[in-house]
Amino acid sequence: MCHAGPVTESGESSSHRSRQIRPGTVHGLDAHLIETPNARAAISVFGGQVLSFRPVGTGHDVVWVSPVLADLPTPIRGGIPVCWPYFAREGQTGDVPSHGYARTARWAITGSVVAETGEVEVSLAPEGLDHLGLRLSMTVRVGATLEQGIHTHNPGATTARLTEALHNYFRVSDVADVRVEGLAGLTYADKFDGGAIHPQHGEWTLPDSPARSDRLYPGAGGTYRIIDPGFDRVIEIQGRQARTAVVWNPGAEVAQGMADVGPHWREFVCVEIANAGPDVIQIDAGATHSMWQTISVAPVS
Ligand SMILES: O=P(O)(O)OC[C@H]1O[C@H](O)[C@H](O)[C@@H](O)[C@@H]1O
Numbered sequence: 001m002c003h004a005g006p007v008t009e010s011g012e013s014s015s016h017r018s019r020q021i022r023p024g025t026v027h028g029l030d031a032h033l034i035e036t037p038n039a040r041a042a043i044s045v046f047g048g049q050v051l052s053f054r055p056v057g058t059g060h061d062v063v064w065v066s067p068v069l070a071d072l073p074t075p076i077r078g079g080i081p082v083c084w085p086y087f088a089r090e091g092q093t094g095d096v097p098s099h100g101y102a103r104t105a106r107w108a109i110t111g112s113v114v115a116e117t118g119e120v121e122v123s124l125a126p127e128g129l130d131h132l133g134l135r136l137s138m139t140v141r142v143g144a145t146l147e148q149g150i151h152t153h154n155p156g157a158t159t160a161r162l163t164e165a166l167h168n169y170f171r172v173s174d175v176a177d178v179r180v181e182g183l184a185g186l187t188y189a190d191k192f193d194g195g196a197i198h199p200q201h202g203e204w205t206l207p208d209s210p211a212r213s214d215r216l217y218p219g220a221g222g223t224y225r226i227i228d229p230g231f232d233r234v235i236e237i238q239g240r241q242a243r244t245a246v247v248w249n250p251g252a253e254v255a256q257g258m259a260d261v262g263p264h265w266r267e268f269v270c271v272e273i274a275n276a277g278p279d280v281i282q283i284d285a286g287a288t289h290s291m292w293q294t295i296s297v298a299p300v301s
Contacts, residue, residue, distance in 0.1 A: 020120050021112055026051045027065050029076065032109060037118040038144040046072055048107030048124050048138060050080040053146045055297055060231055062146070062297055064171035064268035066260045075103045077260040078268070082150060083165035085134050087246075087276035090163045099167065102126050102136055110137070119143035134160055134283070149292040154283040162281045165246065165274035166293055168237065173230025175249050175269045176211060180204035182224035183245060188215040189277060204247055206269075212251025216277045220245035224271050232300050239273035240292040246272040 024033040026042040031051055034041045042052040053062040065078030075081060075098075083099035086092055097104065105126035113121040125137045134152050141147040154160045172178045186200045191214035206213060222239035239245075248270040250258060255265035273293045275281045283289045 020114055020118070021109070021122060027069060027078075029069075029072075032122065032124075034120050034122065034140075034142045036120050036142050039142055039146070041140070041142045041146060043107075043122070043124065043140060044076060044079065045106055045108075047076050047079075047103040047105070048082055048126060049076060049103060050140065050146065050148065051076070051078070053142070053295065055144055058233075058297060060171050060233075062170065062235060062295060064169045067264060068260055068262060070260045073104050074260070075099070077258075078169045080148065080169070081167040082136075082138065083163075083167050083272075083274070084136055084150065085132060085152070085162055085164065087163040087165045087274055090276060091161065091280070099165070101129055101132065105129055107138075115143075117143070134162065145294050145296040147292065147294045149290050151288055151290045152281075152283060153288040154285060157285050159285060160283045162283060162289065163274070163276045163279075164281070164291060165244075165272045165276060166242075166291070167246075167270060167272045168293075168295070169268045169270050170226055170235055171231075171267060172226065172228050172269050174266050176206050176266065177230050178205075178226055178228045178269060180224055180226050180247060180269070180271055183217055183220065183247070186217045186220055188217045190215055206249060206251075210251055210253065212254060213247050213249050215247050216274075217245040217247075218277045218279050219243055222273070226269065226271060227300060229300055234298050234300055235271075236294075236296045236298070237271055237273060238294040238296075240294075241289065242273035242275060242291045242293065243279035244274040244276045246270065246274055246276065248272065 030045040031042040039055040044051050082102040084102040107124045111123040121141045137151045139149040189195050224237045226235040255261040
């Protein structure tokens with residue numbers, strides 16, 4: 001990735017940078033478009049979420065974005081929403097938005113670096129969230145893999161508590177035909193069963209009846225693989241400083257009540273890296289916590 005080889009500030013050639021990072025639209029949304037020799041990506045201005053990642057030679061986008069998106073400022077259903085400074089409504093009181101404020105903020109690019117290899121690193125930050133106390137920023141590196149870090153700085157005088165997630169929506173051939181490795185033997189809290197704790201027997205596959213999943217795996221460890229024979233691809237997600245995994249798909253019945261999913265529920269599986277549930281992060285006064293993921297794609301065979 002960018003930091004592995006010699007790196008030059010993009011100022012070395014601003015036209016070079018503007019060829020590789022430029023404004024555009026994806027799925028009708030304003031986005032930062034990134035082009036490198038090994039992949040193309042797009043990051044939405046609204047929500048700062050990755051809306052596309054296509055390594056060269058990949059048939060299908062790695063991420064799924066709803067073909068029936070709701071109008072903004074409804075959070076964008078798909079891509080990689082940034083859930084921050086809390087996951088779901090954990091630890092909150094009152095009428096707060098699900099998954100926090102970052103996914104409905106406007107994000108600006110605060111810096112960029114183009115490596116000699118042509119790989120790109122972009123730094124971004126949300127606007128208008130200073131009243132929250134904690135400061136959020138994000139790094140996205142686009143090369144043969146997608147590397148993404150969210151950084152939370154605590155400028156305050158006391159320890160802060162945080163939950164967070166990178167809520168990856170991965171495009172799959174059919175959620176009922178994929179399996180997710182890396183979770184076998186763990187226990188999960190089942191939100192479709194009132195939060196009851198269950199053991200994960202074998203690899204994750206979509207349950208038969210009802211065919212849906214909202215499972216939070218604490219202490220999960222960080223590397224998961226989605227095996228998708230239908231698309232002949234394996235998506236690997238490697239998390240760092242991300243103790244929790246969440247695997248979510250609403251299934252047909254719940255999706256029917258979600259205008260921005262509806263009949264499209266089979267097209268994705270969310271394998272999210274997080275610090276959530278019991279895995280609350282404590283950030284000392286003046287300290288910064290980063291959570292990272294690396295997403296890579298390979299053929300099944
Ligand atoms: O509808 P949203 O607020 O985007 O949340 C979508 C889903 O996110 C996570 O996966 C949670 O575990 C689910 O309970 C929630 O339904």
